[in-house]
Amino acid sequence: IVKLRYEMNVSEDNILVTTGSTQCMDLLGRVFIDEGDIVLVETPSYIDGMNTFAFYGGHIQNIPSNGDGMDLVALEQYLSSHDKVKAIYVIPDFQNPTGRYWSVEKRKAFMNLVSQYDLIVLEDNPYGEINYSDEIRPSLASMDTKRQVVYMGSFSKTFSPGLRVGYVIGHKTIVDQLELTKESVDLHSTALNHAIIEQYMVNYSYDDHVSYMCNVYKKRLDTLCDTLARELPEFRFIKPLGGFFLWVTIPDNIHCYDLFHACIKEKVSFVPGLPFYSTKDNTNHIRLNFTGISEDNIVEAVTRMKRAYESLL
Known part of the structure; x- marks a missing residue:
């Protein structure tokens, strides 16, 4: 490989x-x-x-x-x-x-x-x-x-x-x-x-398996990006060319942990961005993983995240 x-x-x-x-x-x-x-x-x-x-x-x-x-x-x-x-x-x-x-x-x-x-x-x-x-x-x-x-x-x-x-x-x-x-x-x-x-x-083609999974994940990434752009235009991101994650910048007046706890109440979750910094002073990023759920569930997850975000305004 x-x-x-x-x-x-x-x-x-x-x-x-x-x-x-x-x-x-x-x-x-x-x-x-x-x-x-x-x-x-x-x-x-x-x-x-x-x-x-x-x-x-x-x-x-x-x-x-x-x-x-x-x-x-x-x-x-x-x-x-x-x-x-x-x-x-x-x-x-x-x-x-x-x-x-x-x-x-x-x-x-x-x-x-x-x-x-x-x-x-x-x-x-x-x-x-x-x-x-x-x-x-x-x-x-x-x-x-x-x-x-x-x-x-x-x-x-x-x-x-x-x-x-x-x-x-x-x-x-x-x-x-x-x-x-x-x-x-x-x-x-x-x-x-x-x-x-x-x-x-x-016995099987590892390359074909990886190619298939990449196609599956790309559709989920497309769905996540399209839905975020439509439902939460205040959230900013750069669409990646690969991998498992979408890194999102949320508005400065919202702390990532406040949004996290609000989302838990809506039964949806993400990883707050703060632990990814050794200085622990960046509070307006979140990491979303799109690979493990279907396109329909991604749309539902963003809908719930929107409700959580609006509850903090």
Whole structure:
């Protein structure tokens, strides 16, 4: 998959299969993060990624982001003035929570910049195959000339979240250390779950399955965006080209948690945006997941959200 889609040169020695991609982050935190190390993340960024690295003593520092990823001017300014940056954690493909998708130019410029520093790039890509366009962009790992990128992938978003099968790809010395660390965690991931995925790929077309699911999800995304635009024009968003989430900006006079509690009363829910920021001072964003419910239920959910919003006015 990664060879064909993301232009990576991978051998068996470069791969460690894990119990979901969350274990990838946990193992990387155990191996690389020491108390006081700085871990740079996009603004906003994935909650559990930040929590995992903070658990091992990392100091999470947000770098401003724009429409196609991390602001490289701000990143360069930070790197040039701080000497304890150990790692940069990024999701270049349909990021959680924003759905951002880094341009090829941004990826090349990013890798050119970070190659000048002694740090690890943690590239997380659980959503890359959930693509609603015809364009597939190369991974950061494929542009790595210093063996500083560690790539994380998962079958949770494309095949089955319950099987908990992920993988980490990196230089052999890194993978060997992660493997030793994993032995102290669970010895090895469940072989039965690996066999289920293997047999599916042997007997059926994994690519056809992913393509089918992308078509299903795109229809749900279209329905959500159309219904929001019609029923809640005060809410602003940029329609993503892939992934699971729609990142929505709500009016400044509404706190995301106030809207959350009002929606609970209407029996509809979302994830407030505040936890996706390490500074916890951004209160007017929410994350909507459109993949798990039908188009009819999406329309009903937005209708209920509209009632909740109007109750706060």
